[in-house]
Every structure is written in C-alpha cells, then in structure tokens.
C-alpha cells in the first residue's frame with residue numbers, strides 16, 4: 001500500500017525444472033517449462049526465482065522452443081544463493097518466472113555484420129539470436145562469434161556452433177579461444193589461444209570488418225567487456241553490452 005493505493009506487483013508465472021545437464025563442475029545447462037507460454041525477443045533475459053530469490057538469466061533458447069534453456073555458472077555455496085540451488089534441485093521442482101522478459105541486447109537490424117564476443121556463459125544470448133535467425137530462414141547478415149574460456153570443456157555450445165557453421169559457412173564464423181593452453185584440461189586443444197579480448201583487434205583486421213556495417217556485441221565477464229569496449233571504440237565501432245555481474 002502506498003498512500004492508500006494498492007501497488008500492483010507483477011504476477012509470477014510458475015515453471016518446472018524439466019532438464020539439467022552438469023557440463024563441468026561449475027557449469028550447468030537447464031531447461032524450465034513455464035505453465036503458460038512466455039514471450040521474448042532473442043537476446044533478452046528472464047528473471048527466475050526460487051522461494052523468493054530471483055536472478056536474471058539470458059535465454060539460450062529461441063522463441064519457437066517451448067522450454068526456456070539457460071546456461072548457468074554455478075557459484076560455490078559460500079558465494080552464491082540461487083545457482084547452488086539450480087544445480088541441485090530435483091527435476092520437477094517449481095520455480096518462478098517474471099512474466100516479462102527484458103533487455104535490449106538483441107540483434108540490431110541497422111547492421112548487416114555482427115561481431116559477437118563472449119566469455120563462457122556469455123554465449124547464451126548469441127545462441128538464441130542465431131537459433132532464431134536460421135530457424136526463420138533469414139539471410140543477408142554475417143555473424144562473427146568469438147568466445148573465450150579458461151578451459152576447452154567450457155565451450156558448452158561448441159558442437160552446436162560448429163554444426164551451424166557447417167550449414168551456414170558464408171554467414172557464420174566461430175572462433176573459440178582458451179586462455180590457459182598449457183593446463184592439462186586443455187591437453188587436446190589445438191585451436192586459438194589467449195584471452196578473447198586479445199584476439200579481437202587481430203580478427204577485425206584480418207576479416208577487414210568496418211564500423212559502418214558492423215556492430216560489436218559483448219557479453220559476460222565485466223573485465224572482458226571493458227577491454228573490448230575500449231578497443232572497439234578506439235577503432236570507431238559502436239558497442240552493445242550485457243553485463244552479468246559488476247566489476
């Protein structure tokens with residue numbers, strides 16, 4: 001009640017946890033099934049809750065899919081509240097969802113070329129955008145997806161990306177890079193090495209991307225976002241960003 005007026009709280013939607021895959025010790029993908037269909041634009045985030053604890057998650061799935069897929073970094077119990085629960089709740093558990101998905105980290109149609117940079121879970125909104133784009137048989141855009149991780153097993157959507165590239169070799173380009181190439185977890189890695197922010201400038205030069213037609217998107221680790229923004233701005237590019245947590 002505020003000055004005698006009842007302030008309407010948004011009604012929460014109930015959603016069941018229908019699938020979870022533990023990909024590494026610290027990474028899970030989950031699927032939740034809302035009781036009623038939920039509308040969103042590819043690239044937006046939803047707000048998921050359990051017993052009143054709510055957090056934002058970029059949606060991996062595309063609007064045509066009936067379950068909402070999320071890619072979650074699980075924090076240790078001493079540091080995080082909701083993620084340790086998402087990693088352990090039984091399938092069938094009831095979560096809540098805010099009815100409105102939000103965010104402006106969506107595809108900017110003024111540009112025909114999209115340089116999408118992420119660390120680990122930051123790939124989530126790009127997967128949604130790409131699934132939707134190719135499902136809808138759209139054409140004419142080029143997508144350059146650069147993804148950084150410490151370890152190769154953190155490229156959870158690697159197979160899907162490689163498959164999409166093989167079907168759309170002229171419009172989708174994917175460059176995963178590991179920052180700790182000499183560690184044993186990366187022993188069979190033979191791709192790019194180094195932090196993703198350090199390969200952006202070279203990539204822009206090699207591919208000859210130009211700021212008039214290319215928008216830079218950056219999502220995930222705040223330090224990576226700061227570094228990419230500085231570099232992109234100094235090369236004349238406009239940047240869209242999605243921060244998962246504060247520096």
Ligand SMILES: Cc1cc2nc3c(=O)[nH]c(=O)nc-3n(C[C@H](O)[C@H](O)[C@H](O)COP(=O)(O)OP(=O)(O)OC[C@H]3O[C@@H](n4cnc5c(N)ncnc54)[C@H](O)[C@@H]3O)c2cc1C
Pocket residue numbers: 045055056057058059070071072073074075079080081082083084103121124242243244245246
């Ligand atoms: C728009 C938006 C989209 C997001 N999308 C995703 C997503 O797709 N996947 C995902 O895993 N997270 C995402 N997040 C982060 C998510 O909302 C939670 O903050 C995160 O899951 C931690 O929740 P928690 O309750 O376990 O920990 P909390 O109690 O919320 O956080 C504990 C502390 O850890 C910090 N923190 C949060 N995430 C991380 C991290 N990954 N690494 C280090 N520190 C962190 C928080 O800022 C806080 O200081 C998103 C955040 C925003 C704002």
